[in-house]
Amino acid sequence: MEHVLVPLTLFVCITFGITYAIKLLVSARVRIKMLQACESKELIDSIVRGEDHLGRMASLRWGLVLALEGLGFGVIQIAGWTTITPGAVAVLLGAFGLGSLIYFVVAQRLQ
Numbered sequence: 726m727e728h729v730l731v732p733l734t735l736f737v738c739i740t741f742g743i744t745y746a747i748k749l750l751v752s753a754r755v756r757i758k759m760l761q762a763c764e765s766k767e768l769i770d771s772i773v774r775g776e777d778h779l780g781r782m783a784s785l786r787w788g789l790v791l792a793l794e795g796l797g798f799g800v801i802q803i804a805g806w807t808t809i810t811p812g813a814v815a816v817l818l819g820a821f822g823l824g825s826l827i828y829f830v831v832a833q834r835l836q
Contacts, residue, residue: 756773786825
């Protein structure tokens with residue numbers, strides 16, 4: 726199993742790296758085209774601010790969800806569950822749902 730894990734992890738990391746690089750290049754190309762085509766500085770500023778806000782909100786969401794998932798794994802560890810049981814799955818799904826709900830409340834207050 727260990728001999729399969731390293732190449733698989735390497736493949737996933739390279740795939741995500743290439744995907745992220747392509748996303749960055751496309752985003753930069755779109756911004757260049759937008760700057761060339763648009764005369765309104767205010768419109769460009771508002772679009773850039775909106776993208777920045779969306780990036781911060783995505784970071785907030787995944788930070789909350791992952792923190793609560795870590796808490797869920799901690800509960801499973803404290804409970805002493807060593808196999809996958811419906812209770813363990815319920816704790817993890819509940820933690821994910823709770824993280825999403827907390828994000829929703831926080832996002833509504835920040836807007």
